Amino acid sequence: xxxxxxxxxxxxxxxxxxxxxxxxxxxxxxxxxxxxxxxxxxxxxxxxxxxxxxxxxxxxxxxxxxxxxxxxxxxxxxxxxxxxxxxxxxxxxxxxxxxxxxxxxxxxxxxxxxxxxxxxxxxxxxxxxxxxxxxxxxxxxxxxxxxxxxxxxxxxxxxxxxxxxxxxxxxxxxxxxxxxxxxxxxxxxxxxxxxxxxxxxxxxxxxxxxxxxxxxxxxxxxxxxxxxxxxxxxxxxxxxxxxxxxxxxxxxxxxxxxxxxxxxxxxxxxxxxxxxxxxxxxxxxxxxxxxxxxxxxxxxxxxxxxxxxxxxxxxxxxxxxxx
Amino acid sequence: xxxxxxxxxxxxxxxxxxxxxxxxxxxxxxxxxxxxxxxxxxxxxxxxxxxxxxxxxxxxxxxxxxxxxxxxxxxxxxxxxxxxxxxxxxxxxxxxxxxxxxxxxxxxxxxxxxxxxxxxxxxxxxxxxxxxxxxxxxxxxxxxxxxxxxxxxxxxxxxxxxxxxxxxxxxxxxxxxxxxxxxxxxxxxxxxxxxxxxxxxxxxxxxxxxxxxxxxxxxxxxxxxxxxxxxxxxxxxxxxxxxxxxxxxxxxxxxxxxxxxxxxxxxxxxxxxxxxxxxxxxxxxxxxxxxxxxxxxxxxxxxxxxxxxxxxxxxxxxxxxxxxxxxxxxxxxxxxxxxxxxxxxxxxxxxxxxxxxxxxxxxxxxxxxxxxxxxxxxxxxxxxxxxxxxxxxxxxxxxxxxxxxxxxxxxxxxxxxxxxxxxxxxxxxxxxxxxxxxxxxxxxxxxxxxxxxxxxxxxxxxxxxxxxxxxxxxxxxxx
Numbered sequence: 001x002x003x004x005x006x007x008x009x010x011x012x013x014x015x016x017x018x019x020x021x022x023x024x025x026x027x028x029x030x031x032x033x034x035x036x037x038x039x040x041x042x043x044x045x046x047x048x049x050x051x052x053x054x055x056x057x058x059x060x061x062x063x064x065x066x067x068x069x070x071x072x073x074x075x076x077x078x079x080x081x082x083x084x085x086x087x088x089x090x091x092x093x094x095x096x097x098x099x100x101x102x103x104x105x106x107x108x109x110x111x112x113x114x115x116x117x118x119x120x121x122x123x124x125x126x127x128x129x130x131x132x133x134x135x136x137x138x139x140x141x142x143x144x145x146x147x148x149x150x151x152x153x154x155x156x157x158x159x160x161x162x163x164x165x166x167x168x169x170x171x172x173x174x175x176x177x178x179x180x181x182x183x184x185x186x187x188x189x190x191x192x193x194x195x196x197x198x199x200x201x202x203x204x205x206x207x208x209x210x211x212x213x214x215x216x217x218x219x220x221x222x223x224x225x226x227x228x229x230x231x232x233x234x235x236x237x238x239x240x241x242x243x244x245x246x247x248x249x250x251x252x253x254x255x256x257x258x259x260x261x262x263x264x265x266x267x268x269x270x271x272x273x274x275x276x277x278x279x280x281x282x283x284x285x286x287x288x289x290x291x292x293x294x295x296x297x298x299x300x301x302x303x304x305x306x307x308x309x310x311x312x313x314x315x316x317x318x319x320x321x322x323x
Numbered sequence: 324x325x326x327x328x329x330x331x332x333x334x335x336x337x338x339x340x341x342x343x344x345x346x347x348x349x350x351x352x353x354x355x356x357x358x359x360x361x362x363x364x365x366x367x368x369x370x371x372x373x374x375x376x377x378x379x380x381x382x383x384x385x386x387x388x389x390x391x392x393x394x395x396x397x398x399x400x401x402x403x404x405x406x407x408x409x410x411x412x413x414x415x416x417x418x419x420x421x422x423x424x425x426x427x428x429x430x431x432x433x434x435x436x437x438x439x440x441x442x443x444x445x446x447x448x449x450x451x452x453x454x455x456x457x458x459x460x461x462x463x464x465x466x467x468x469x470x471x472x473x474x475x476x477x478x479x480x481x482x483x484x485x486x487x488x489x490x491x492x493x494x495x496x497x498x499x500x501x502x503x504x505x506x507x508x509x510x511x512x513x514x515x516x517x518x519x520x521x522x523x524x525x526x527x528x529x530x531x532x533x534x535x536x537x538x539x540x541x542x543x544x545x546x547x548x549x550x551x552x553x554x555x556x557x558x559x560x561x562x563x564x565x566x567x568x569x570x571x572x573x574x575x576x577x578x579x580x581x582x583x584x585x586x587x588x589x590x591x592x593x594x595x596x597x598x599x600x601x602x603x604x605x606x607x608x609x610x611x612x613x614x615x616x617x618x619x620x621x622x623x624x625x626x627x628x629x630x631x632x633x634x635x636x637x638x639x640x641x642x643x644x645x646x647x648x649x650x651x652x653x654x655x656x657x658x659x660x661x662x663x664x665x666x667x668x669x670x671x672x673x674x675x676x677x678x679x680x681x682x683x684x685x686x687x688x689x690x691x692x693x694x695x696x697x698x699x700x701x702x703x704x705x706x707x708x709x710x711x712x713x714x715x716x717x718x719x720x721x722x723x724x725x726x727x728x729x730x731x732x733x734x735x736x737x738x739x740x741x742x743x744x745x746x747x748x749x750x751x752x753x754x755x756x757x758x759x760x761x762x763x764x765x766x767x768x769x770x771x772x773x774x775x776x777x778x779x780x781x782x783x784x785x786x787x788x789x790x791x792x793x794x795x796x797x798x799x800x801x802x
Contacts, residue, residue, distance in 0.1 A: 001591055001592050001593075002573055002575065002579050002589060002590065002591055002592075003579075003590045003591060003592055004576070004578070004579050004590070005573075006592045096555065099381065099555050099560070099564070100554075100555045100564075100574075102381075102564045102565075102568055103564060103567045103568040103571075103572075103573065103574050107380070107568075110380075110381060111379050111380060111381075114378075114379055114380075114381050115379055118378065118379070159592065257592070317592040318592070320590050321578065321590065
């Protein structure tokens with residue numbers, strides 16, 4: 001497989017996953033802020049700020065908008081073409097990548113992506129948002145899910161597929177860590193206690209952003225406890241959006257591509273050493289360890305290590321594109 | 324009962340469908356019955372289905388000089404062009420003859436130049452042709468084939484005779500539209516196909532791949548074949564991607580490849596892999612910055628040397644542009660007589676060369692009646708259509724011809740045949756041409772029909788997509 005194609009398909013996958021997670025995060029938070037009986041104005045303000053912080057796009061946001069309001073954040077994260085990480089920009093980038101690897105992905109995958117792109121381009125998506133944000137996010141999520149389903153059902157599960165999977169899971173691990181991190185940036189109103197109503201609502205929103213509420217409840221029978229939510233999203237072995245699950249899947253695809261056995265432990269491939277090490281840490285870390293380090297610092301560390309893995313993947317398979 | 328044909332006027336032109344306002348040609352009769360049944364609403368729905376299918380599949384071309392990178396669909400007209408079998412057999416034999424002569428000509432030009440020495444073609448024409456590549460004199464190309472893939476444009480005059488307007492022997496494009504047009508027509512008018520026996524077109528990509536494998540260096544039975552594209556911003560990128568997908572080969576850009584140890588290699592996730600055959604969709608000028616344009620980033624440094632040594636095959640070969648120069652075109656009937664000792668089956672449009680004094684005098688005296696073309700431009704650019712031109716445009720061409728007589732030809736205006744086309748609410752006659760695609764390998768294969776292009780602007784004779792042209796499905800009947 002051509003190195004350029006591998007790189008293109010890896011990023012195609014990351015962009016789609018990024019678009020999907022942006023939609024998830026905004027959907028849940030938008031609904032949360034509508035709950036006016038619990039949340040006052042000052043609080044909603046903080047809420048939107050925390051989203052921008054967690055995306056690490058604060059500087060760009062401040063250049064483009066006079067202040068942090070719900071409308072501005074939604075515009076910035078959903079539709080802003082100057083924001084390379086907005087849903088619209090991610091879809092444009094994903095489609096452009098798809099266009100250059102059409103010989104590798106199935107026609108159905110391209111058409112699904114193209115339909116979503118055309119709906120943004122024609123203003124249809126924006127109209128849908130104005131008439132119902134709920135419908136818009138549902139449409140965006142479904143569109144991304146449809147893409148993943150079509151990919152699974154129509155694309156050969158060969159090397160290209162493994163690059164697609166690596167992109168998806170690496171991006172998803174990163175996004176889950178950021179969604180979890182939002183909770184760090186949200187300050188509780190002064191009069192509120194940890195474990196109080198608002199705290200619980202916030203943790204529930206975090207879970208919901210990852211479609212994790214239902215599996216979580218099955219596992220813990222209803223109790224929304226902060227450390228349990230964090231543990232679930234970091235360490236759960238079977239929930240497909242937990243960081244550990246994502247890194248395990250990434251590690252699997254990596255070994256599929258190199259053909260090296262996971263039990264080899266010689267680590268001739270640096271990317272495999274890094275992903276194996278992160279997977280081991282995620283498997284053996286306790287929540288006590290996490291809170292001793294500090295949740296935010298811990299998640300920050302994970303994001304950094306995911307970045308290193310991504311660089312190592314490029315180095316291993318695509319480095320000579322630069323020569 | 325619809326009336327989309329109501330008031331249809333074939334006028335003074337040769338109309339593909341109507342022999343007179345009241346007489347439908349026999350091979351269009353069943354189509355006429357079906358289309359005459361349609362209401363405007365039904366027809367509009369079918370148009371919408373067709374357009375949406377092109378759009379969602381991304382069958383678009385990029386509009387240059389547009390900062391938004393706008394992609395448009397190539398307008399598709401739902402009235403097909405039908406060619407009876409007998410007419411097609413005539414076209415097919417004429418094109419086979421022509422491509423054979425063109426390849427013999429190129430082999431000769433890059434070796435002994437007998438045709439120049441024998442005085443059949445003035446040597447100065449070849450030596451002044453901008454696409455002549457003297458660097459390639461004496462180089463042997465695989466199987467002596469220069470033009471593997473050719474798109475020859477045909478028009479019909481007011482008597483319905485098929486004439487050759489030009490040969491495209493470098494990187495002819497458009498075949499993907501032909502194939503997609505057929506798919507779309509089948510979706511939109513499934514029942515119509517059961518009323519006609521239409522020759523299929525879908526073997527094109529298989530035949531193209533056979534051809535590319537046939538020319539592999541050293542007769543390698545399992546060659547690695549790639550398609551070289553300038554990239555996704557090229558206006559024909561959809562086609563490049565479509566062809567690569569249909570053949571199951573890699574589509575590459577220059578940066579994906581490197582020359583190492585005398586071979587062309589591509590950069591893969593598992594290391595460097597040898598490439599045997601390149602179906603290149605970039606012009607000679609951009610192929611190799613070491614030989615041609617130094618500023619080209621689209622090609623591969625050293626590629627030409629690998630080709631010279633016979634370690635990689637290219638389709639089409641380098642330097643074929645000398646054969647589709649519009650001045651050389653004038654001499655193709657002579658080539659056919661010279662190399663094949665046959666009379667040309669398909670005629671050229673009569674052509675005056677402004678490099679010859681008598682011809683130039685004639686051209687300059689008759690500018691308002693003639694079509695004047697620059698020798699090496701395409702896409703409907705660099706062209707004067709006398710009867711439609713302003714006096715400023717005519718003056719401009721008078722000047723251009725005087726400055727560079729080698730570069731211009733004059734032809735009488737051919738009143739291209741017309742076909743009913745859908746124009747806001749009804750059918751009107753519009754001028755069309757035909758570009759068949761010819762594959763010249765172990766055998767000559769011509770996909771039945773070709774791409775019919777239609778000038779959708781009223782009275783326009785320019786069918787290029789950049790100038791408001793669209794296309795139609797083309798049916799060759801099998802009986």
